[in-house]
Amino acid sequence: MAYDDYGELSLEHEYHNLGNDYYKIGEFDKAIEHYNKALELRPDLLETYFNRGLAYTRKQMYDKAIEDLNKVIELNPNLAEAYYTRGLIYEYKQNYDKAIEEYDRAIQVDPKYTKAETQREVARNKKASIAAGGTYGGGAPQGMTPGAGGSSGGENLTKFEVMKRPKLRFKDVAGLDKIKEKIMDYIVYPLTNPELSKRYGKEAGGGVIFYGPPGTGKTFIAKASAGECAAAFISIKASDIVDMYAGNTEKNLHNAFETARKNKPCILFFDELDGIAGKREGMDQSFEKRAINQFLIEMDGVEYTNDGILIAGATNAPWDVDTALRRSGRFSKMIYFPEPDKKTRGEILQIYLKNRPVSKSLPVGRLARMTEGYSPADLKQLVDAAATIPWKEAIKTGRERVINFDDFKNASSGDDAVTPSLPAWYGSVKKKLIEEDEDEQGNKGKGGIFRSVFMDIVDMSPTQNPDGSPTTQTVKHKSEQKELINEEERRLYHLLIKDIEARNDEFYKITRRARTMFARYMM
Ligand SMILES: Nc1ncnc2c1ncn2[C@@H]1O[C@H](COP(=O)(O)OP(=O)(O)O)[C@@H](O)[C@H]1O
Numbered sequence: 001m002a003y004d005d006y007g008e009l010s011l012e013h014e015y016h017n018l019g020n021d022y023y024k025i026g027e028f029d030k031a032i033e034h035y036n037k038a039l040e041l042r043p044d045l046l047e048t049y050f051n052r053g054l055a056y057t058r059k060q061m062y063d064k065a066i067e068d069l070n071k072v073i074e075l076n077p078n079l080a081e082a083y084y085t086r087g088l089i090y091e092y093k094q095n096y097d098k099a100i101e102e103y104d105r106a107i108q109v110d111p112k113y114t115k116a117e118t119q120r121e122v123a124r125n126k127k128a129s130i131a132a133g134g135t136y137g138g139g140a141p142q143g144m145t146p147g148a149g150g151s152s153g154g155e156n157l158t159k160f161e162v163m164k165r166p167k168l169r170f171k172d173v174a175g176l177d178k179i180k181e182k183i184m185d186y187i188v189y190p191l192t193n194p195e196l197s198k199r200y201g202k203e204a205g206g207g208v209i210f211y212g213p214p215g216t217g218k219t220f221i222a223k224a225s226a227g228e229c230a231a232a233f234i235s236i237k238a239s240d241i242v243d244m245y246a247g248n249t250e251k252n253l254h255n256a257f258e259t260a261r262k263n264k265p266c267i268l269f270f271d272e273l274d275g276i277a278g279k280r281e282g283m284d285q286s287f288e289k290r291a292i293n294q295f296l297i298e299m300d301g302v303e304y305t306n307d308g309i310l311i312a313g314a315t316n317a318p319w320d321v322d323t324a325l326r327r328s329g330r331f332s333k334m335i336y337f338p339e340p341d342k343k344t345r346g347e348i349l350q351i352y353l354k355n356r357p358v359s360k361s362l363p364v365g366r367l368a369r370m371t372e373g374y375s376p377a378d379l380k381q382l383v384d385a386a387a388t389i390p391w392k393e394a395i396k397t398g399r400e401r402v403i404n405f406d407d408f409k410n411a412s413s414g415d416d417a418v419t420p421s422l423p424a425w426y427g428s429v430k431k432k433l434i435e436e437d438e439d440e441q442g443n444k445g446k447g448g449i450f451r452s453v454f455m456d457i458v459d460m461s462p463t464q465n466p467d468g469s470p471t472t473q474t475v476k477h478k479s480e481q482k483e484l485i486n487e488e489e490r491r492l493y494h495l496l497i498k499d500i501e502a503r504n505d506e507f508y509k510i511t512r513r514a515r516t517m518f519a520r521y522m523m
């Protein structure tokens with residue numbers, strides 16, 4: 001019964017809901033304590049087992065969690081969510097076979113439960129990557145619990161490659177004039193004129209985040225910046241750092257900073273920063289928690305000095321970067337890399353056409369107009385694909401000819417067409433970020449990238465079961481009202497968010513027009 005005779009919530013439900021309250025603020029011990037009390041009063045509360053299982057999972061007490069999920073499934077064998085969750089727990093235990101089995105079952109009981117399909121794919125990939133002799137995310141081999149590092153863990157630390165002085169320069173980077181100027185201010189001048197800069201309070205140090213859609217030149221310009229100030233360049237990806245052996249992630253990060261300190265002046269560049277320093281919520285990324293703590297230690301400059309080191313990071317998903325890293329003194333500066341405008345597209349095309357035989361009458365301006373939605377990386381690919389056509393002909397026939405407009409038309413149509421990648425990117429991010437999708441009950445917010453699965457709380461408020469019928473039959477999940485992206489982030493990334501919001505309909509129309517233009521020229 002949800003209510004007692006006085007119309008009040010029964011004691012076990014009070015305990016359950018108290019447990020939920022503690023769960024929501026991350027006090028999992030207290031949550032478990034209250035779920036225990038509820039279950040003492042009534043041992044058939046499915047939601048309570050479910051949530052206690054989630055709380056145990058958050059505490060990484062996976063065996064206990066599985067016991068609770070077993071109980072849930074015993075009480076209701078038709079709950080896809082329960083199999084799915086049990087699968088996730090097995091996945092955290094790195095038992096991918098079991099995890100896949102659970103996802104299969106989830107799909108069996110509810111074919112519409114597509115989350116399980118997606119997750120099954122993830123588990124299969126992890127399994128395959130381990131079978132191939134690799135490690136998942138640099139992680140521990142199967143059966144090895146994170147933290148059980150042992151001797152083999154210590155031997156696998158990453159050695160970082162130092163590029164003494166990259167040849168790449170700003171002149172090799174088309175357009176992006178404003179960005180180059182900012183980089184001069186934030187990175188180049190402070191590194192090349194440390195004394196003068198210091199006198200004016202412009203010390204090198206702290207960090208810069210480059211953010212924007214994929215393929216817009218973030219990685220490219222980071223390298224060119226090092227070339228520009230004759231500094232060493234160390235580029236680091238998540239897979240270089242992240243290691244599930246306890247301690248290795250921290251050691252890798254520390255070594256990265258130490259390598260930079262030994263190679264001053266130096267740009268220490270973290271590519272795909274969100275993969276290294278993702279938000280700390282969510283227990284499945286405990287390696288990231290460790291990475292972030294280490295970042296804070298290395299960047300705060302109490303124990304270490306980072307004189308002469310510029311730290312930069314790049315990301316397509318800045319909202320996924322832990323907020324602690326953005327506070328002052330750490331990654332405090334932000335530079336937005338927008339998609340290229342027409343002029344920049346022209347310049348990029350020119351750069352990649354420069355050393356190739358090109359028709360004098362190639363209308364680069366028109367090409368620039370027609371390539372709305374192409375990222376710089378797409379444009380480079382388009383030029384490559386266009387150049388391939390006369391090159392292949394020349395190999396076959398021995399006759400050389402220049403690259404012409406037709407080659408571009410052909411490269412941008414047909415099966416292997418190089419098409420613009422940005423519209424789809426905006427679309428997918430908008431969907432994840434802005435349009436919170438609704439589940440069947442009309443609950444908002446399911447599936448957004450900012451909601452980890454474990455934020456789902458089974459709600460036991462009496463409104464869900466007004467007749468007091470056994471709660472085991474109607475499990476309804478209440479999404480926590482967790483903001484997908486908070487005000488501060490909205491402000492910080494407003495340039496990107498504005499683009500994401502604006503690019504859709506109009507953007508697709510323009511792109512379609514660009515395509516039909518190509519089509520028209522094809523005739
Ligand atoms: N502004 C630019 N000028 C010339 N080439 C560019 C430019 N931006 C990107 N590219 C090309 O696109 C490729 C991918 O860009 P990248 O820097 O990796 O993008 P991001 O890091 O933003 O995803 C680069 O290696 C470079 O060849």
Ligand SMILES: [Mg+2]
Nearest residue numbers: 218219271314
């Ligand atoms: Mg990149």
